Structure formats: C-alpha cells, structure tokens
Amino acid sequence: MLAVLLAALLANSLAGCSSVGYYAQAVGGHLELMRATRPIRDVMQDPAGDPALAKKLAEVEAMREFASRELGLPDNNSYRSYADVGRPYVVWNVFAAPEFSLEPKRWCVPVAGCVNYRGYYDREDAERLAAELREEGYDTYVGGVAAYSTLGYFDDPVLNTFLRLGTLEVARTVFHELAHQLIYVQDDSTFNESFATTVEKAGMRRWLARHGTAEQRAAFELQQERKAAFTGLIRNGRKQAVALYANNDSAERKRDAKAGLFGALRQDYTRLKAGWGGYSGYDRFFGEGLNNAKLASLALYSELVPAFDRLLEIENHDLPRFYRRVATLAALDKQARRRALTELVPASRATGQLHSEVATARDERNM
Numbered sequence: 122m123l124a125v126l127l128a129a130l131l132a133n134s135l136a137g138c139s140s141v142g143y144y145a146q147a148v149g150g151h152l153e154l155m156r157a158t159r160p161i162r163d164v165m166q167d168p169a170g171d172p173a174l175a176k177k178l179a180e181v182e183a184m185r186e187f188a189s190r191e192l193g194l195p196d197n198n199s200y201r202s203y204a205d206v207g208r209p210y211v212v213w214n215v216f217a218a219p220e221f222s223l224e225p226k227r228w229c230v231p232v233a234g235c236v237n238y239r240g241y242y243d244r245e246d247a248e249r250l251a252a253e254l255r256e257e258g259y260d261t262y263v264g265g266v267a268a269y270s271t272l273g274y275f276d277d278p279v280l281n282t283f284l285r286l287g288t289l290e291v292a293r294t295v296f297h298e299l300a301h302q303l304i305y306v307q308d309d310s311t312f313n314e315s316f317a318t319t320v321e322k323a324g325m326r327r328w329l330a331r332h333g334t335a336e337q338r339a340a341f342e343l344q345q346e347r348k349a350a351f352t353g354l355i356r357n358g359r360k361q362a363v364a365l366y367a368n369n370d371s372a373e374r375k376r377d378a379k380a381g382l383f384g385a386l387r388q389d390y391t392r393l394k395a396g397w398g399g400y401s402g403y404d405r406f407f408g409e410g411l412n413n414a415k416l417a418s419l420a421l422y423s424e425l426v427p428a429f430d431r432l433l434e435i436e437n438h439d440l441p442r443f444y445r446r447v448a449t450l451a452a453l454d455k456q457a458r459r460r461a462l463t464e465l466v467p468a469s470r471a472t473g474q475l476h477s478e479v480a481t482a483r484d485e486r487n488m
Contacts, residue, residue, distance in 0.1 A: 143239070146242055146243065146246060150242025151242075151275075155204075155275070157204040158202045160202050160203075161178045161203050181200065183332065184328065188324065192323075197276070199302065200295050204278040206281060210266055211268065212241060212269060213243075213263050213265050214264050216238050216415070217261045217262075218416075219260070220376075222413065223362055223363060223366070223413050223416055223417050223420070234308040237418075247263045251263050262412065262415045267280065269298070270298040270299075277298060279295075288337070289340065301313060301317050303444065309458070311421050311424050312458060315425035315428075319430055354389055355416060355419050358416060362379070365378050386407075387407050406419075428463065429447070431466050
C-alpha cells in the first residue's frame, strides 16, 4: 500500500483543519518509522542482537538482490534496512463505500493522487474516521497493513510487521512493493495493486524455483489455489451486489436483500472451506462482518489480475517485455487503459472460471 509522501504533505497541509490533522499524523508516523530504521548489515553484525533476526535478514538480503537481478525491479536502497515499529501493523487503512454501492470512497493526496483508502499510523485514528463515515451512512472496513511503498521517494525498510509472517510472505511483500516503484499510475488504485500482485506471483514462482524447498513450492501453489477460489467466490458476490443495487426496489427491500446476499456468501464460504482440510485463513474476512467496503477493498487487489496474468502470458513470461507493455497501458487515460485490459480476458472465459470455482466449492460440500 502507499504512504502519503512527506515533502508534498508538508507543502499542502494548510488546506483545512482536517487536512492538517491527517497530514500531521502521516508525517509524524513516517518520521518515527525512519528514526527506528537501521541498515540490515548493522543489525546482523550487532553482537548484542538476536541471532534469529539476523538469520531472517540474511534471507531478506538474498531476496532483495534477486528482485533486482532476476525480476528487473528497482535497484536502490529500499529493503536494505530494518525497522521494528513495535506493533503488528505499520498502518491501518480505512475503506468506505455507500450502503447500496460497491464504488469505494476516494481520498486525494499530493503526488500519490487519489486512492480508495485512507491510512493512519494509529488504529484509534482509523477507527474514529470509520465511525464518522458510518454516521454518514457508509459501510466501512478498517484493515491492518504490514507494508507500504513510498514509490522510491524514500528508502523503504523491511519491517517487523511483515518479517514476522514468514519467508514466503516476506518475499511476496518485497516483490509487490518494489513493483509499485517500477510502475505507478495516479488515480488508479485497482491498476496499481493488480499489477503489483501479478509481479509478486511471478516473482514468487521464480524465487521458489531457485531457492525454495519442495515443501515451500507446494505450499505456495496450494495457497494460490485457495486464493483463486476465494477470489472467485467474492467476485460472484460483487456481481450479485451490483445487480441488486441497480434495481428500483425501495431502500428497505434492498437492505433485506443485501443481508440475504451476504448470508448466502458466508454459506458458500463455509462450503468452500470444507474442502480445505481445516485451513481457516479467510475466516477473519467473514467473521468481522461483511459489507460493501470489504468487497470493494478486495477488488483493488484482484479485479484486473486475470488481465495482467494474460498479458504476462502473451509476452511469454518475459518480465522486461511485460513491464514495457504495462508502461504503455499506464500512459493511456483511465477508460482506455481499463478497456484494453478487459479485452485481454473475454467475458466468457472469466465467467467460465468463476462458475468453475463456485461449482468446485459446492461439489466439495457433497464429497
């Protein structure tokens, strides 16, 4: 995810009282993070340091070199330092969507442009904004974020927030966040996140082929299968929600139908999960209450991934060629860019994939 950029924020923080408060916490939070940052080499060579941490950071160094050498990602000082922020997430993002719409609320900041979330370094601040938005009639979702990118304006450090999640998650995060530094389009969060997700997947497969164990490779592919099934389930729910909100029913009838839709989605997830041998990685998504904001937040990372996957396939998985094609798309206006990506994955193919995923979930229930 993307942080607000400090120099621009300082220059623009007088736009209003609410802006001053938001930008002040962003500046203060990032400066605090920078103060906690130390070069990885210093941490590893500290005689009073933690040997287990040093071992993990040695792995990160190898991943970081691989990212630039083998994946063509920026070769700079990002992820060559380490910071422990003393909490499980570095920021908390607030997502919001109207009661009867999946169109997420957008916030605009200097340099980074408009994004579909607002980030806070203090969870209480995030929850406060979410409460205010609910008073205005929005569905809201507050999600913890383990890492963000400053798009190369600063040297982003490795953080305890994602280092604690294990080798696979560290590699995924480094590849994803460096992809943001390579190509970023203002005012198009879905394009940016879907592109970075595609790069992370390609990078993970290459990293694991070279450095992973057979168990790690199998775990990653199983994770991808489950993620695809879960994403298909949510995509189907979004499609039904869009149709529901577009009809001319009264607000009361829509509200009842919305509750029924989310209830059915939970049941479909229960059936899907039954075939996963006890894996419960997506329980939290459903357990904290489904709403439009949650569905909208997930779309940022998944909606255009099939199109980017197809583009990578067209370029024979040659990453430099793939990046050049993506850069060409990034230069288009938003409508033309979305149209070009949508045309890469015919609707019939996407629908077939979705129906297959849902059918698999139901078949597993009956096995």
